[in-house]
Every structure is written in structure tokens, then in C-alpha cells.
Amino acid sequence: MTSNPGKSGDLQGLALPCAAGIGLKPQHFxxxxxxxxxxxxxxxxxxxxxxxGGPFHHFLGRIRELYPLSLHGVGLSIGGVExxxxxxxxxxxxxxxxxxxxxxxxxxxWSSHGGVYFNDLLPVRYDAATLARVCxxxxxxxxxxxxxxxxxxxxxxxxxxxxxxxxxxFLAEVVRRTGCGLLLxxxxxxxxxxxxxxxxSDCIDELPLHAAxxxxxxxxxxxxxxxxxxxxxxxxxxxxxxQVWELYxxxxxxxxxxxTLIEWDRDVPSLDRLLxxxxxxxxxxxxxAVSRHxxxxxxxx
Amino acid sequence: MSLVHDVxxxxxxxxxxxxxxxGPLLDPALPCPPGLAAWxxxxxxxxxxxxRNNVVSGLIDALADTFAVTQALVGQEFFRAMAGVxxxxxxxxxxxxxxxxxxxxxxxxxxxxxxxVPYLADVARLELARVRSxxxxxxxxxxxxxxxxxxxxxVVGDAQGTALLRLALHPSLAALRSAxxxxxxxxxxxxxxxxxxxxxxxxxxxDALVMRPHLDVLVLAMPPGSARFVAGLQQGxxxxxxxQAAAREHNGFEAAPALEALLAxxxxxxxxxxxxNSPRGTEP
Numbered sequence: 001m002t003s004n005p006g007k008s009g010d011l012q013g014l015a016l017p018c019a020a021g022i023g024l025k026p027q028h029f030x031x032x033x034x035x036x037x038x039x040x041x042x043x044x045x046x047x048x049x050x051x052x053g054g055p056f057h058h059f060l061g062r063i064r065e066l067y068p069l070s071l072h073g074v075g076l077s078i079g080g081v082e083x084x085x086x087x088x089x090x091x092x093x094x095x096x097x098x099x100x101x102x103x104x105x106x107x108x109x110w111s112s113h114g115g116v117y118f119n120d121l122l123p124v125r126y127d128a129a130t131l132a133r134v135c136x137x138x139x140x141x142x143x144x145x146x147x148x149x150x151x152x153x154x155x156x157x158x159x160x161x162x163x164x165x166x167x168x169x170f171l172a173e174v175v176r177r178t179g180c181g182l183l184l185x186x187x188x189x190x191x192x193x194x195x196x197x198x199x200x201s202d203c204i205d206e207l208p209l210h211a212a213x214x215x216x217x218x219x220x221x222x223x224x225x226x227x228x229x230x231x232x233x234x235x236x237x238x239x240x241x242x243q244v245w246e247l248y249x250x251x252x253x254x255x256x257x258x259x260t261l262i263e264w265d266r267d268v269p270s271l272d273r274l275l276x277x278x279x280x281x282x283x284x285x286x287x288x289a290v291s292r293h294x295x296x297x298x299x300x301x
Numbered sequence: 302m303s304l305v306h307d308v309x310x311x312x313x314x315x316x317x318x319x320x321x322x323x324g325p326l327l328d329p330a331l332p333c334p335p336g337l338a339a340w341x342x343x344x345x346x347x348x349x350x351x352x353r354n355n356v357v358s359g360l361i362d363a364l365a366d367t368f369a370v371t372q373a374l375v376g377q378e379f380f381r382a383m384a385g386v387x388x389x390x391x392x393x394x395x396x397x398x399x400x401x402x403x404x405x406x407x408x409x410x411x412x413x414x415x416x417x418v419p420y421l422a423d424v425a426r427l428e429l430a431r432v433r434s435x436x437x438x439x440x441x442x443x444x445x446x447x448x449x450x451x452x453x454x455x456v457v458g459d460a461q462g463t464a465l466l467r468l469a470l471h472p473s474l475a476a477l478r479s480a481x482x483x484x485x486x487x488x489x490x491x492x493x494x495x496x497x498x499x500x501x502x503x504x505x506x507x508d509a510l511v512m513r514p515h516l517d518v519l520v521l522a523m524p525p526g527s528a529r530f531v532a533g534l535q536q537g538x539x540x541x542x543x544x545q546a547a548a549r550e551h552n553g554f555e556a557a558p559a560l561e562a563l564l565a566x567x568x569x570x571x572x573x574x575x576x577x578n579s580p581r582g583t584e585p
Binding site for chain 2: 051052055056129130133159
């Protein structure tokens with residue numbers, strides 16, 4: 001495979017294929033370049049690459065020549081009551097310009113407030129004022145980057161009394177008003193539904209699936225709430241749960257195959273272990289593609 | 302500020318919801334925010350605790366990533382307790398967590414329970430310098446031969462010129478001074494398994510040079526005075542003046558070993574000759 005780092009224009013236009021990808025981890029940089037595993041794409045957390053130079057940029061540049069990239073922000077605080085941090089937007093725009101990602105995504109959550117960065121995806125209350133604010137922030141983000149962004153549904157542990165929307169309806173409204181896409185985190189749907197006593201299939205029904213452009217899958221850990229009910233924590237430190245795989249198959253049966261990321265951010269395993277997990281996702285995607293094709297054939301005269 | 306909410310559930314205005322939520326995340330003395338609910342009527346405080354734990358543990362984990370040797374020196378339990386105090390007192394203001402912990406070495410200096418490990422803060426400073434060096438801007442190092450050629454060219458026919466030579470140094474270069482053997486302590490921990498400091502010259506002062514000319518961060522132990530010398534170079538002093546400044550503070554300081562280290566490891570990116578009124582970096 002040849003590459004020409006002098007022509008960044010060559011990198012443009014690479015869409016995320018409807019295949020499986022994994023998060024790019026520094027401990028796998030060299031392994032990835034040597035082995036060039038058969039993956040659809042890599043995803044990076046934008047904030048990790050907001051540094052001046054060094055190995056992160058060195059390796060990302062080389063890996064980007066070989067694979068499409070998903071740029072996933074974790075620190076913009078789109079759900080925050082404070083205005084978006086324009087300096088942070090500038091950094092994000094610079095990364096997007098440099099690496100030409102196929103998609104850029106962020107979270108329906110807040111993480112900064114009153115001058116403190118909490119390093120956690122904190123929940124928003126689903127009310128009309130918050131909806132207007134989130135939409136204004138998504139508009140600003142899309143305007144600054146001059147592209148559509150994807151917004152990820154969160155894992156939540158608490159709710160507020162007297163909210164105006166369910167999470168899914170809130171997201172559907174953000175998508176409708178801003179034209180953003182949905183990054184559908186199937187693990188988050190499952191975690192939130194268990195945590196709030198809802199049926200995951202019903203939640204999926206309410207979500208704006210037509211706008212889904214990418215899927216995230218991850219592992220959770222299990223705790224108990226004050227009443228002894230299951231309380232799932234979105235920890236990204238283990239394999240994808242069987243129930244989440246099942247929900248994933250349901251989703252792509254409806255949406256058709258979508259680019260699917262395996263997220264594994266703590267206790268990061270070997271590249272081989274991640275590739276095996278990605279292989280499971282790819283098998284589901286192939287199955288969904290076959291079913292679709294069969295359905296199309298039956299429908300055609 | 303949240304006051305006591307009475308039975309009639311007055312709904313907090315959207316703008317205040319995050320004030321209510323943010324405060325108790327880092328302050329365990331504050332109660333769970335008002336207005337929270339659980340589908341099964343269970344106490345939402347237990348659920349809110351997930352976020353409290355995510356925030357505090359997540360930030361301690363970030364510190365543990367940067368300060369691995371610091372943690373090894375005092376043990377995980379002590380380190381996490383100390384880091385927890387620091388996190389609550391000095392939470393990050395930047396969304397770029399990679400440099401969170403700039404304030405930890407100074408905090409360690411003032412942290413009474415850590416007094417029995419007097420070199421702890423300096424080892425933390427070294428670890429911080431390594432992370433900064435790793436992510437610093439890139440620059441092309443000059444080979445020793447290229448530096449020698451450039452020096453000859455700049456001082457040809459002008460014996461006084463050598464006193465005006467200065468070096469541009471790699472952006473990843475940092476120099477630290479310590480009253481302890483910080484490099485030896487740090488190096489002793491770069492092995493798997495149990496570390497024995499018995500054979501390590503913990504109490505012999507070492508300066509440290511940290512740099513990343515290419516992909517790997519180098520940590521070099523240097524004689525006292527070297528850090529002062531390098532700091533002088535980084536401020537734009539000519540080599541001779543930087544060496545003199547270091548010698549004034551450290552009797553018998555010799556610049557040659559530090560210069561050799563800088564040249565051998567690719568820490569020099571340009572040689573300049575200072576003219577009487579040339580600002581830094583402008584060269585004929």
C-alpha cells in the first residue's frame with residue numbers, strides 16, 4: 001500500500017464503511033502499523049490529540065493514511081448551560097482540518113461548569129429550555145466545523161422530576177431541529193433502559209433511527225441502586241454484553257448495516273482481543289446485510 | 302446555592318439545575334441535588350453517587366497515569382488518598398486532561414503526611430516533565446557534525462565571536478534540579494516487579510534533562526548546575542554566559558558534559574550568533 005502524505009486532498013471523501021472499527025490506543029500504535037488489521041475504521045477521542053506534537057500525531061498521521069477516521073469529542077459540554085468554549089471549538093476544528101475524519105461526533109451531556117472540568121458525561125434535564133440550548137450548541141458546532149455532526153445518546157443513572165421529554169424524544173427533536181445525525185450507542189440505550197425501568201425495544205422505537213450514522217458498542221459493569229435493583233454503569237472496560245449484542249442485532253435489522261465501533265477504554269486489552277470483538281460486530285453486520293438483501297429480493301417482482 | 306426544598310416540588314429553573322448538580326460532585330459534605338428521581342422510588346443519592354465516583358476516581362486515575370513512579374514510591378492506597386485531597390481542592394479547569402496535575406508536585410510539598418518521603422515532589426516534577434516532553438512540539442534535531450560546521454562558519458575570522466554563540470533547543474527539552482537523586486529513583490522503577498531502593502543514591506543531588514528528539518522521551522542524570530546552564534540557554538543566553546551563570550551558583554561547574562549530552566541526543570535545533578541588537582532567532 002502506498003501513501004502520499006504530501007497530498008492531504010487524497011484523504012478527503014473517505015466515508016466510514018458499514019464495517020466494524022475500534023478505538024485507537026497508544027499501546028497499539030506500532031502493532032496497527034505493522035499488521036494493518038482488516039478494520040473498517042479507527043476512532044479517536046479528540047481531546048487526547050489536542051497536543052502540539054510527539055508520538056500521538058506521528059502515529060495518527062500514519063494510521064490515517066491507511067484507515068478512515070471517526071473523531072469523537074468528549075469535552076465540548078454540549079449539554080452545558082454555559083456557552084460553548086470557542087477555544088475548544090477551534091482546537092476541534094483544527095484537528096478535523098488536519099485529519100479529515102469521515103465523521104465527527106459528540107455527546108448529549110455536559111462536563112464543564114463554573115470553570116471546572118469534571119471529566120464525566122453528566123446528564124441533562126430533558127426540558128424545553130435545555131432543548132433550545134442544546135440545539136443552539138449543535139448549530140454552533142456544525143457551523144464552526146461546516147459539516148454535520150453526530151450526537152450520541154448517553155448512559156444515565158438519574159432522572160429529574162417533571163421533565164418534558166423522554167430521552168429518545170429529546171434526541172429526536174434535536175435531530176429534527178438541527179439536522180445533526182445520531183451516534184447510536186446501543187450499550188447506552190441498554191444501560192439507561194435498565195437504570196430507568198424501561199423496555200429497550202420501546203426506547204429504540206422512539207429514537208430517530210433514520211438519522212443514525214454510526215453505532216457504538218461497549219461493556220458495562222453492574223451495581224445496585226438503593227432498592228437493590230440493577231444499576232448498570234457505562235465503564236467501557238469489558239466485553240459487550242450478550243443482551244447488548246441482541247439489541248444491536250435488532251437495531252441493524254431495522255436500520256441496515258451501520259459503521260460500528262467497539263469501545264474499550266479502560267483495562268485496554270490486546271489488539272487481538274479488540275479485533276475478535278470487532279469480528280463479532282462484523283458478523284452481525286453481514287447477517288443484517290444478507291437479511292436485507294433477501295427482503296429486497298422478496299419485495300421485488 | 303440550593304436551599305431546603307419543601308414538599309411542593311417546585312421545579313428548579315433549567316439554568317440552575319447544573320449549579321445544583323455540580324457542587325456536590327466534588328464536595329462530599331453537600332447533599333444529593335434536589336429534584337432527582339428514580340423510576341422505582343429508590344433514594345436517588347445512591348445513583349448520584351455514580352457520578353461522584355466517576356468524577357473523583359476518574360481524575361485520580363488520570364493522575365495515576367502521569368505519576369506512576371510517585372504512586373509506586375508511596376503505594377497505591379496512600380497515593381489515591383493524597384490525589385483525592387488534591388482533586389477536591391484543585392479540580393481541572395482545562396478539558397485537556399493530559400496535563401492535569403501541573404499543581405500536584407507543589408501540593409505534595411505542602412502535604413504533611415508525605416513529609417517522610419522528601420524527594421516525592423521532585424520525582425513528581427520529573428514525571429510531569431516527561432509527559433510534557435512526550436506531547437511537545439516537534440523539531441528537527443541538528444547532528445553534532447552539523448553543529449560543529451555551523452559554529453566554524455559563524456565564528457570564522459572572529460575569535461571574539463565564540464562568546465556570542467547561542468543554541469536553539471528542542472521544544473521538548475526540560476531541565477530540572479533536585480536535592481535528591483531523582484533520575485536514579487525514577488530509573489530504578491522502570492522495571493517489572495518489586496523495586497529496591499537500597500542500592501540507589503537517593504540522597505545525592507541530581508539535575509535531570511528530559512527531551513524527546515524523536516519518538517522516545519529520554520531522561521538523563523546530570524551534575525548539579527546543568528539545569529541552570531540549560532535554563533540559561535533556553536532564556537537565549539549565549540553558551541558562555543549560560544555556563545558562567547551556572548558556575549556562579551555551582552562551584553566548579555563544567556559545561557562540557559551538559560553540552561555533550563545536548564548534542565549527542567539531538568536537543569540542539571540551531572546555532573545562532575547574537576549580534577548586538579538582534580532579537581532572538583533573527584540571523585543574517
